[in-house]
Amino acid sequence: MFSPAYSISNKILINISKIEAAVEVIRHSPLLPLWEKQFKEDAIVRAVYHGTHIEGNQLHKEEAKDVLSGKEIVGRPRDIQEIINYRHVIEYIEEEARKQIDRIAEPLIKKLHKIIVLKILPDNEAGEYRLKQVVVRNSQNGEITFRPPPPIEIPFLMKEFVYWLNRETGEEIHPVLKAGVVHHELVRIHPFIDGNGRVARVMATLILFLGGYDIRRFFSLEEYYDRDAVTYYENLQKASAGNMTAWLEYFTFGAAAEFERIKEKILRLSKDVKMKNKFGGQQIYLTERQMKIIEYIQEIGYLQNQSFTTVFPTISEDTVLRDIQDLIKKQLLKKVGSTKAARYVVV
Secondary structure (H helix, E strand, C coil), X not given: CXXXXXXXXXXXXXXXXXXXXXXXXXXXXXXXXXXXXXXXXXXXXXXXXXXXXXXXXXXXXXXXXXXXXXXXXXXXXXXXXXXXXXXXXXXXXXXXXXXXXXXXXXXXXXXXXXXXXXXXXXXXXXXXXXXXXXXXXXXXXXXXXXXXXXXXXXHHHHHHHHHHHHCCCCCCXXXXXXXXXXXXXXXXXXXXXXXXXXXXXXXXXXXHHHCCCCHHHCCXXXXXXHHCHHHHHHHHHHHXXXXXXXXXXXXXXXXXXXXXXXXXXXXXXXXXXHHHHHCCCCCCCCCHHHHHHHHHXXXXXXXXXXXXXXXCCCCCHHHHHHHHHHHHHCCCEEEECCCCCCEEEEC
């Protein structure tokens, strides 16, 4: 029977404590609806772009964003389809999380794969366990770095894995650790002919959602892995010998880094509460440029005319000043000083 081997090291404990602290702030920090929407959209773009880029997708982030917006771009059809599919699979797991499903069965895992490889793999391979032996090679030197189990073992391994996933024992595993184990085990078993990494990352995210760590759908672990793909694959490989401690240290560190990044951004926008109170709880409608102005000031402390080009390299000074004047009218900013050295600060 599948039973993951790992120990709770000091590194894992420290990472989990950072995650808990960040999650607490994120859960209870009020945000204006406009900010909430922007955070969620940004998380989706990052998850989709980095989740496919790490697998070799050649589209740039702005191109991926255009695809998600429904715009037509010039690119490899496969790359474009991968972006569309990853967006759909994220929407699917969000829907499953909203249902608060209490079991994850093999058909669900196969469904995720089917969505991920739609129009990429033949229909007889989409959502079906592989019937061929595959190997994972180093993309630089072609050396075999990992040889997954033979196809004849996959049905048995997946049944064991799903049994462990749904078992109820007196020793509950922390949702973040559970997500890390799920991520690794799906990569190790490599149940499908292609798309295993994407299935593993999406499943890990679903486990976090179901475990109460959805943190308002603001996060994307994919970016952490994609920033240093070599380290990501090295840490996955470390656990192939049977002990997952090093992998879980890496996995929890990445989750902690992402959650803390979101926490800090939310704290910089904490004046939202003040804004809501000032307007009697009413929504304040700000343009994307105005939101960027406020975020810049909350991060730096102030904005001066000579810094306009730093924030908006392609926007004229007059346009930025009009945005600022509107923010002053809404009592969100105030001007300190009256010369060219005047500063705009948040009220």
